[in-house]
Amino acid sequence: xxxxxxxxxxxxxxxxxxxxxxxxxxxxxxxxxxxxxxxxxxxxxxxxxxxxxxxxxxxxxxxxxxxxxxxxxxxxxxxxxxxxxxxxxxxxxxxxxxxxxxxxxxxxxxxxxxxxxxxxxxxxxxxxxxxxxxxxxxxxxxxxxxxxxxxxxxxxxxxxxxxxxxxxxxxxxxxxxxxxxxxxxxxxxxxxxxxxxxxxxxxxxxxxxxxxxxxxxxxxxxxxxxxxxxxxxxxxxxxxxxxxxxxxxxxxxxxxxxxxxxxxxxxxxxxxxxxxxxxxxxxxxxxxxxxxxxxxxxxxxxxxxxxxxxxxxxxxxxxxxxxxxxxxxxxxxxxxxxxxxxxxxxxxxxxxxxxxxxxxxxxxxxxxxxxxxxxxxxxxxxxxxxxxxxxxxxxxxxxxxxxxxxxxxxxxxxxxxxxxxxxxxxxxxxxxxxxxxxxxxxxxxxxxxxxxxx
Numbered sequence: 001x002x003x004x005x006x007x008x009x010x011x012x013x014x015x016x017x018x019x020x021x022x023x024x025x026x027x028x029x030x031x032x033x034x035x036x037x038x039x040x041x042x043x044x045x046x047x048x049x050x051x052x053x054x055x056x057x058x059x060x061x062x063x064x065x066x067x068x069x070x071x072x073x074x075x076x077x078x079x080x081x082x083x084x085x086x087x088x089x090x091x092x093x094x095x096x097x098x099x100x101x102x103x104x105x106x107x108x109x110x111x112x113x114x115x116x117x118x119x120x121x122x123x124x125x126x127x128x129x130x131x132x133x134x135x136x137x138x139x140x141x142x143x144x145x146x147x148x149x150x151x152x153x154x155x156x157x158x159x160x161x162x163x164x165x166x167x168x169x170x171x172x173x174x175x176x177x178x179x180x181x182x183x184x185x186x187x188x189x190x191x192x193x194x195x196x197x198x199x200x201x202x203x204x205x206x207x208x209x210x211x212x213x214x215x216x217x218x219x220x221x222x223x224x225x226x227x228x229x230x231x232x233x234x235x236x237x238x239x240x241x242x243x244x245x246x247x248x249x250x251x252x253x254x255x256x257x258x259x260x261x262x263x264x265x266x267x268x269x270x271x272x273x274x275x276x277x278x279x280x281x282x283x284x285x286x287x288x289x290x291x292x293x294x295x296x297x298x299x300x301x302x303x304x305x306x307x308x309x310x311x312x313x314x315x316x317x318x319x320x321x322x323x324x325x326x327x328x329x330x331x332x333x334x335x336x337x338x339x340x341x342x343x344x345x346x347x348x349x350x351x352x353x354x355x356x357x358x359x360x361x362x363x364x365x366x367x368x369x370x371x372x373x374x375x376x377x378x379x380x381x382x383x384x385x386x387x388x389x390x391x392x393x394x395x396x397x398x399x400x401x402x403x404x405x406x407x408x409x410x411x412x413x414x415x416x417x418x419x420x421x422x423x424x425x426x427x428x429x430x431x432x433x434x435x436x437x438x439x440x441x442x443x444x445x446x447x448x449x450x451x452x453x454x
Contacts, residue, residue, distance in 0.1 A: 001450065003419070007223035008173040009230065012070045015060065022060075022071035026053035026117055029073035033119065033171035037147065040139035041165040042120040043078050044085065049117035056115060067115030068234060074116035075172040077163050078124055080218070081105040081207035089209045090124040090159075092137050093321040105207020107176060107218045107235055114234045119172060123162030126326040128178055128211045129310065129333065131186045131373075131397035132383055132390060133161030136326050140384075141165040143377050145191040145423050154377040157187030157397065164191045164221050174231050175221040180211045180306060182373075182401025185413040188221050189372035189425025195221045196228040196412045196439070197404060199432045202236040210313055212306040214348075215405045225414060225446045229439050242440045247448060248282030250366045250441060255290035259370035259400050266417070270424035271371050274416040274449060281448040285369065292357050296403060299350055303335035304406075308344050311336025328390060351406060358407055359431055367434075367441045372413040372425030373397050400427060408432045412442045416449060 001007055014020040026049065032038060033045070056071030081087050081100035088094040104112060112118060123138050125131075133156040134140045141161050142153040145168045156165050163175030164187035177184050179197040188195025196219055203218040210216055220231035229240050254260075254275065263271065279285055302308075310333045322330060362368070375396055383390045404411040404427075411429035426449075428442045 001224040001446070008069070008072060008227045009224065011072055011173060012066060012068070015056065015066050015070045018060070022053040022056040022066070023050070026050055026071065026073055029119065029171050029173070032169055033166070035169070037144060038141065038165060038169045038171055040123055040141040041162040041169060041171065042075070043088065043090065043123050043138055043162070045120040046082065046085065046118050049073065049119045052115070052117040068230060069111065069114045069116040071115055071117050073119045073172045074111055075119055075122045075163055075166040075175045076108060077160050077175070077177040078121040079128060079178055079209045080108050080176060082108050082118060082121065085121065087121070087209060089128065090126045090135050090138060091325070093317055093324045100207070106204040107208070110234055110237060111176060122160070122166055122175060125159035125161060126329045127209070127310070127314070127333075128159040128180060128183055129306070129329045130158050130394055131182050132394050133158030133187060134380070134384060134390070135161070140380055142380065143191055144169040146377050149420065149422060153380045155190065155380050155383060157190035157377065159183040160187050160221065164188060164193055167193055167221050167223065173223070174227060176235075177219065177221055178205075178208065178211070179217045179219055179401075179405070180215045181398045181405050184219050184221055185372050185401045185411060185425065185427060186397050189413045190377040190423055192415045192417070192423035193221050193223060194225055194228050194412065194414050195219070196232055197401075197410060198232055198236060198435050199410045200408065202238070202435065210309065212309045214305040214309060217405070225412065225439065225442045228412060228442070232435065232439070240439055241436050242443065243437075245440065245444070246282070247278060247444050248284070250283055250444065251364065252278070252283055252285045252367055252369055252441070253288045253365045254285060254369050255293065256287050257290055258293045258296070259403070261374065262396060263371060263374040264376060266376050266422050267371050267374055267424050270417045270421065271426065273418070274426050275369070277452045278445060278448055283448075290361060292354065292361060293403065295354055296406065299347070299354065299406065302339050302343060303332070305347065307332065307336035308339045308347070309336070311339075328387065355407060362431060367428050367430050367438055370400055370427050370429070372427040373400060376422040376424060404429050410435045410438050412438055414442055414446055418453065
């Protein structure tokens with residue numbers, strides 16, 4: 001939630017009551033999108049979004065309630081087909097591809113049907129293959145949230161870098177993105193936003209350029225957990241059933257292995273303070289051993305699903321246009337070239353067995369808690385200059401959120417820092433199809449943290 005309480009749900013109520021118009025709020029978002037601070041957030045802007053806002057206002061004047069997204073600005077990651085627009089995945093190798101067909105992809109169509117004013121394709125890590133958010137072709141959006149705290153340009157997080165910047169910078173009320181190993185939750189954590197990765201199968205990824213067809217999830221970045229519920233209902237075309245259980249009725253757990261390693265001082269302080277707040281509010285928060293996490297290294301040793309499946313998609317392009325790729329992205333994709341069919345099938349079997357072991361361990365726990373990422377947003381310049389620094393930061397950023405993708409689970413990152421501190425994400429996560437539980441737990445946690453800072 002923004003400090004002034006203005007999220008998409010607030011904006012919808014303001015439009016419905018006539019306190020503000022959709023046209024007015026849309027104009028404010030467009031002004032932010034035009035600002036120098038967001039010059040690298042968008043790859044292309046869409047025409048016609050103002051007309052959507054004007055239509056919502058016209059309908060309201062004759063007594064028609066605003067639709068769920070109320071003509072409000074929503075950005076779209078440059079992975080998703082939007083009718084009449086090119087989809088280039090933050091690359092230059094697809095710059096001459098023909099525009100998408102007359103139809104939006106399903107996720108975009110659902111946003112449009114819910115009344116979203118789609119404002120543009122946002123910048124991203126090329127082909128979504130990094131958690132850092134650096135793009136050598138279109139520029140790297142500087143983190144709008146950290147810019148309010150210090151003057152050093154810091155990474156936005158990736159791969160949904162421009163999407164998060166569009167929300168944090170006020171150019172959109174929500175951002176459609178993807179999450180294969182943390183690409184929604186990492187930028188949300190680093191920019192003080194909410195990022196919800198649903199169970200992958202709940203939202204169609206048709207018409208989305210794939211990174212890993214096994215792990216890719218279409219989902220959204222928002223200002224608040226209640227907005228995350230709304231956006232998930234729109235994207236998944238399903239109603240969320242919230243139990244409304246209070247914190248004292250929940251069993252939460254913190255894994256003591258791997259996910260707490262290498263925390264910087266700010267993350268450690270914010271995370272421990274958040275746990276203390278939840279316990280003071282009556283939550284049962286246990287520390288648990290989760291030795292199954294030790295299997296993650298071997299599972300990913302050959303590059304995992306992302307390397308194998310991205311290589312299958314990119315091998316032709318790499319053969320003819322390899323010099324036009326971000327070299328760091330190309331290096332990661334080419335790891336899949338050495339994976340045999342037998343290795344790939346064995347990876348599926350190993351993952352299935354690991355998920356079964358995790359399910360036994362997590363029985364009776366409503367949700368797990370961990371830092372979303374163990375570090376605050378580092379400066380951009382050193383990561384651009386040094387491959388070693390880049391890949392070290394990338395591994396740290398992906399480590400915790402990628403667990404949930406391999407689990408075929410669901411997770412939400414919400415801010416847990418105090419006012420005036422660098423953004424830190426608290427990740428609430430669980431197994432597949434526990435989306436409604438995770439959203440309900442996250443609502444309760446968000447309320448407790450807000451109350452403690454009031």
